[in-house]
Amino acid sequence: MTGIYAENSEGIFKKSVLEAASYASQISQGQVTAVCIGQPNAGEADKLAQYGVNKLICIDGFSNFDAQTYSKELAQAFANNQISQIVFANTYEAKSIAPRVAVIMNASIASNVIALPETSSGFKVKRGVFSGKGFAYVTLDRANKVIAITPNSTELKENSTTIQIETISATQTTAQTAISSTSKAGGKIPLTEAEIVVSAGRGMKGPENWGMVEDLADILGAATACSKPVSDMDWRPHSEHVGQTGITIKPNLYIAIGISGAIQHLAGVSSSKVIVVINKDPEAPFFKAADYGIVGDAFEVLPKLIEAAKASKN
Numbered sequence: 478m479t480g481i482y483a484e485n486s487e488g489i490f491k492k493s494v495l496e497a498a499s500y501a502s503q504i505s506q507g508q509v510t511a512v513c514i515g516q517p518n519a520g521e522a523d524k525l526a527q528y529g530v531n532k533l534i535c536i537d538g539f540s541n542f543d544a545q546t547y548s549k550e551l552a553q554a555f556a557n558n559q560i561s562q563i564v565f566a567n568t569y570e571a572k573s574i575a576p577r578v579a580v581i582m583n584a585s586i587a588s589n590v591i592a593l594p595e596t597s598s599g600f601k602v603k604r605g606v607f608s609g610k611g612f613a614y615v616t617l618d619r620a621n622k623v624i625a626i627t628p629n630s631t632e633l634k635e636n637s638t639t640i641q642i643e644t645i646s647a648t649q650t651t652a653q654t655a656i657s658s659t660s661k662a663g664g665k666i667p668l669t670e671a672e673i674v675v676s677a678g679r680g681m682k683g684p685e686n687w688g689m690v691e692d693l694a695d696i697l698g699a700a701t702a703c704s705k706p707v708s709d710m711d712w713r714p715h716s717e718h719v720g721q722t723g724i725t726i727k728p729n730l731y732i733a734i735g736i737s738g739a740i741q742h743l744a745g746v747s748s749s750k751v752i753v754v755i756n757k758d759p760e761a762p763f764f765k766a767a768d769y770g771i772v773g774d775a776f777e778v779l780p781k782l783i784e785a786a787k788a789s790k791n
């Protein structure tokens with residue numbers, strides 16, 4: 478049987494979880510069961526049902542996130558429901574849970590999976606490697622399989638069904654870690670979910686100039702991102718840092734403003750479907766990875782782009 482970990486954020490299932498549901502429903506021979514921690518908000522279970530999930534098991538009893546206890550509970554729920562193929566969305570949370578679940582269940586595991594498996598001989602998945610610069614085909618040969626899919630890389634295919642919801646109580650709630658404080662990312666649209674990302678680098682000269690970047694993002698309905706030095710200098714929050722040491726994203730459109738295009742930056746964004754680069758240096762390496770390039774001063778180009786975007790929206 479096939480299952481997913483339905484990670485929820487304050488009771489909401491994000492698009493990446495729906496992608497996991499859709500992936501699971503496409504590889505499943507029958508029922509798809511989702512397991513989540515806590516209770517989803519009203520109507521959220523129906524979103525899972527839209528993508529083929531027939532059953533949702535909610536595990537109650539946790540007060541805060543703890544990878545070790547979550548993993549034990551999830552593995553137990555999957556085993557109790559004879560689930561041998563488990564799909565995760567490869568989020569920060571899943572990165573700390575999926576490998577633990579795989580160990581507990583003695584499963585084969587592949588992360589960064591970007592396509593449906595080939596099953597003609599064995600169970601072979603395609604995964605991104607070397608920070609997205611290459612692909613590897615991996616055969617998962619154990620009976621239990623854990624597959625963590627990269628957000629925005631697989632198709633969301635509707636497969637509406639009805640969903641049955643069951644609540645169980647956690648048996649192992651003694652957390653190994655305690656969260657002393659949390660701070661929320663400020664962006665209006667979560668970076669990993671965004672279809673369009675407007676990103677800027679050191680070329681913007683200082684945090685006081687980000688108004689233009691945010692204006693363009695607002696008009697386009699985009700999330701904002703930045704290069705590593707920008708977040709290191711506290712011009713922008715670390716949650717916006719994309720690249721090898723930051724978040725990996727795969728939006729439909731990535732607009733890079735005043736970013737040189739260092740290999741470590743490209744590692745996190747090069748899988749974007751369309752890349753637009755704005756840089757005053759025609760020799761900036763980013764142009765080699767760009768689909769469209771504007772050679773010009775961001776402080777002249779951005780106001781014109783904002784006006785044009787506003788006009789086209791109107």
Ligand SMILES: Cc1cc2nc3c(=O)[nH]c(=O)nc-3n(C[C@H](O)[C@H](O)[C@H](O)COP(=O)(O)OP(=O)(O)OC[C@H]3O[C@@H](n4cnc5c(N)ncnc54)[C@H](O)[C@@H]3O)c2cc1C
Nearest residue numbers: 678679680704705720721722735736737741742757758775
């Ligand atoms: C181990 C390691 C990991 C790293 N991980 C990451 C990572 O995850 N993400 C990341 O981003 N970096 C990462 N880096 C840093 C990376 O190597 C680069 O230093 C960084 O990406 C450069 O940031 P930048 O392009 O904003 O700045 P710069 O390299 O300073 O480039 C600024 C660009 O802006 C252009 N510019 C200047 N003024 C204007 C203007 N008025 N209008 C238009 N263009 C203008 C310039 O021509 C230049 O191309 C990592 C480095 C190391 C060693």
